[in-house]
Amino acid sequence: MRLLPFLLLILCTGALAEERPLRFSVTESWAMPMMRIEDGQATGGILYDLQMRLAQKVGRRAELLVMPRKRVQQMLVRGEIDVRCYVNPAWLQESHYQYIWSVPFMVQRDVLVRRTHEQPLRPNQVQGEMVGAVLGFVYPALEPMFTSGHLLRDDARTQELVLEKLEANRYRYAVSNDLMLHWFNRQQPAQRKLQEVRELSTDLVSCIVRDEPDVPTMKLLRALVQMSNDGEFEAILAKYR
Numbered sequence: 118m119r120l121l122p123f124l125l126l127i128l129c130t131g132a133l134a135e136e137r138p139l140r141f142s143v144t145e146s147w148a149m150p151m152m153r154i155e156d157g158q159a160t161g162g163i164l165y166d167l168q169m170r171l172a173q174k175v176g177r178r179a180e181l182l183v184m185p186r187k188r189v190q191q192m193l194v195r196g197e198i199d200v201r202c203y204v205n206p207a208w209l210q211e212s213h214y215q216y217i218w219s220v221p222f223m224v225q226r227d228v229l230v231r232r233t234h235e236q237p238l239r240p241n242q243v244q245g246e247m248v249g250a251v252l253g254f255v256y257p258a259l260e261p262m263f264t265s266g267h268l269l270r271d272d273a274r275t276q277e278l279v280l281e282k283l284e285a286n287r288y289r290y291a292v293s294n295d296l297m298l299h300w301f302n303r304q305q306p307a308q309r310k311l312q313e314v315r316e317l318s319t320d321l322v323s324c325i326v327r328d329e330p331d332v333p334t335m336k337l338l339r340a341l342v343q344m345s346n347d348g349e350f351e352a353i354l355a356k357y358r
Contacts, residue, residue: 143184228293232286276294
């Protein structure tokens with residue numbers, strides 16, 4: 118009889134050892150403070166902290182897969198990503214019926230940005246103006262003007278590159294997440310800080326979790342609720358403000 122508990126312990130230990138890491142998607146266009154990417158690896162930032170903590174709360178390791186935005190969409194369709202965080206329903210091209218939405222964990226503000234010394238454009242000067250944007254991002258407030266040619270879109274691979282090109286006078290206006298704008302300005306002298314012109318949109322962002330037997334879906338969703346109730350999201354954000 119003494120052998121039975123020992124065998125059960127071995128079996129349980131083996132089952133735990135076989136559990137694969139949770140696969141989190143990381144879009145390579147993200148920049149600090151959302152995500153630090155070095156040599157193709159996610160190493161820090163708001164979403165890094167969030168995803169590592171989420172995996173820890175359900176007792177699994179996190180595998181952060183860094184890839185282009187289009188590949189993220191393809192892997193979601195094939196069910197090859199377990200969790201994708203920092204997403205809004207309006208940003209998705211597919212319904213992703215095999216995923217369940219979590220509670221929102223923060224608000225994203227997209228803002229129009231200019232250099233501090235740049236003079237505001239009058240309405241009759243806007244026609245044909247170049248605006249910096251992130252490749253693959255959709256900006257609903259500006260899409261009609263991009264489509265009509267009223268504004269011209271200049272795409273860069275990451276948000277950081279968009280702001281660097283604006284600062285280097287490659288164009289007079291750009292679109293940015295307000296958190297990334299504030300992070301970029303922290304390293305700029307006062308006379309070179311970029312300035313918010315106006316808010317373009319405000320969106321609640323959440324995670325989506327794959328609803329399949331090999332994923333602890335309900336545990337992950339409950340963990341996100343608990344993190345929200347316990348103020349963990351705000352604590353993570355506060356580190357990078």
